[in-house]
Amino acid sequence: MAYEVTSKLRERLKSLLATQPEEKALLQAFYTDPEIYQHDIERIHLRHWLCVGHKSEIPNPGDWFRFDVAGESLIIVHGTDGEVRALLNVCRHRGSLVCAEQAGHSNRLTCPYHGWTYDLEGRLRAARNMPGLDHAAHSLGTVHCRVVAGLIYVCFAEEAPDFALAEKVLTQSLGRFGWADAKVAHRASYSVDANWKLVTENYQECYHCRPSHPEFARFHATERPDEKTVDLREESSRQAAAQGIEIEEYDLWPMGDGEGGEGVSCANDAMYEGSVTGSRDGAPLAPLMGDFKDYCGGFFTYVETGPASFFLAYPDHGLVYLFMPRGPQRTDMEVLWLVDGKSEEGTDYSKEEVTWLWDITSLADKRIIEHNQQGVNSRYYVPGPYGPMERMTRMFSAWYKEQIRP
Ligand code: FES
Ligand SMILES: [Fe+2]
Numbered sequence: 194m195a196y197e198v199t200s201k202l203r204e205r206l207k208s209l210l211a212t213q214p215e216e217k218a219l220l221q222a223f224y225t226d227p228e229i230y231q232h233d234i235e236r237i238h239l240r241h242w243l244c245v246g247h248k249s250e251i252p253n254p255g256d257w258f259r260f261d262v263a264g265e266s267l268i269i270v271h272g273t274d275g276e277v278r279a280l281l282n283v284c285r286h287r288g289s290l291v292c293a294e295q296a297g298h299s300n301r302l303t304c305p306y307h308g309w310t311y312d313l314e315g316r317l318r319a320a321r322n323m324p325g326l327d328h329a330a331h332s333l334g335t336v337h338c339r340v341v342a343g344l345i346y347v348c349f350a351e352e353a354p355d356f357a358l359a360e361k362v363l364t365q366s367l368g369r370f371g372w373a374d375a376k377v378a379h380r381a382s383y384s385v386d387a388n389w390k391l392v393t394e395n396y397q398e399c400y401h402c403r404p405s406h407p408e409f410a411r412f413h414a415t416e417r418p419d420e421k422t423v424d425l426r427e428e429s430s431r432q433a434a435a436q437g438i439e440i441e442e443y444d445l446w447p448m449g450d451g452e453g454g455e456g457v458s459c460a461n462d463a464m465y466e467g468s469v470t471g472s473r474d475g476a477p478l479a480p481l482m483g484d485f486k487d488y489c490g491g492f493f494t495y496v497e498t499g500p501a502s503f504f505l506a507y508p509d510h511g512l513v514y515l516f517m518p519r520g521p522q523r524t525d526m527e528v529l530w531l532v533d534g535k536s537e538e539g540t541d542y543s544k545e546e547v548t549w550l551w552d553i554t555s556l557a558d559k560r561i562i563e564h565n566q567q568g569v570n571s572r573y574y575v576p577g578p579y580g581p582m583e584r585m586t587r588m589f590s591a592w593y594k595e596q597i598r599p
Contacts, residue, residue, distance in 0.1 A: 441459070
């Protein structure tokens with residue numbers, strides 16, 4: 194389906210981009226206008242790679258879960274051949290959802306409406322009372338799908354952005370944290386009444402961490418970009434390198450490599466002395482993951498790919514953030530907590546403790562992002578300047594303007 198920008202929207206975008214002040218927050222219309230929202234989805238979410246979950250959620254052939262994003266519904270299925278595929282959840286008969294449930298296990302996918310039945314690769318296997326029907330011409334559609342470091346990615350575009358560099362960065366970072374063998378300790382959804390860009394922008398900066406996240410700011414050096422924290426970062430990276438874990442940093446998000454490759458960034462960070470992981474008191478939470486033999490004095494890594502997938506890895510647990518636009522002023526934030534795949538809840542970790550920090554932090558983010566949207570909706574809103582700690586947010590705005598240019 195070719196997407197075409199109407200001439201009215203083209204003129205409107207041109208005039209907005211011409212009046213958008215340089216180096217400042219975006220104009221109100223970019224956060225409120227339903228037509229621009231739809232344009233964002235077409236130009237950004239339907240063209241880039243999006244993480245949809247972790248492979249451990251569908252460990253066995255026949256396992257599947259439904260994932261709705263960008264106004265579409267997908268069935269993410271673990272095939273009998275071991276491959277993970279993304280099937281379009283749109284029946285080839287008269288278009289019903291094939292899977293209405295959120296997850297399941299089956300050898301066949303049967304449409305609830307008239308009973309057309311597909312195999313796990315999306316091939317039509319049975320259609321009642323349809324003499325002469327060409328089954329081969331009525332397979333479910335598919336979109337690009339790949340698994341990297343246990344993370345399942347999809348892309349709706351016919352020609353997906355090159356993912357080779359992103360794959361390399363994910364493997365050399367989250368791969369070392371053992372994410373391919375991790376399991377999901379908990380999954381939660383936070384519905385945020387705000388435009389998706391306010392959510393993404395918030396996750397690009399830690400300028401807000403001290404006033405908004407006292408529990409996080411207490412232990413994570415991210416909230417203070419001064420010399421002392423530079424030393425801490427070097428020391429924790431040195432300790433990681435001493436046990437053979439060298440995670441190279443990349444700064445290619447969101448622009449990509451300039452040759453059509455998907456944007457990716459990777460940065461290592463440190464905890465303040467005396468704390469080693471993202472917990473209530475900075476103390477260990479769960480068995481070490483991947484190649485880690487100890488906590489390296491409090492070493493953690495941020496990774497980001499494409500417009501809607503954000504990751505945070507500590508040596509003993511990890512966080513997956515999926516940002517899903519639902520409307521001009523609504524975004525779902527799906528959060529997955531990962532732990533080592535062999536660990537047992539209750540024996541090796543407490544779910545309540547593992548999820549404590551990033552649950553209260555996500556709730557606080559929901560609150561501040563919603564306040565942001567409410568202020569932006571005011572007729573008195575005027576875009577203000579970005580500060581030095583908002584470098585990534587500024588880069589995101591610049592990228593966004595390029596993506597939506599008519
Ligand atoms: S719409 Fe699916 S079987 Fe009719
Ligand atoms: Fe935050």
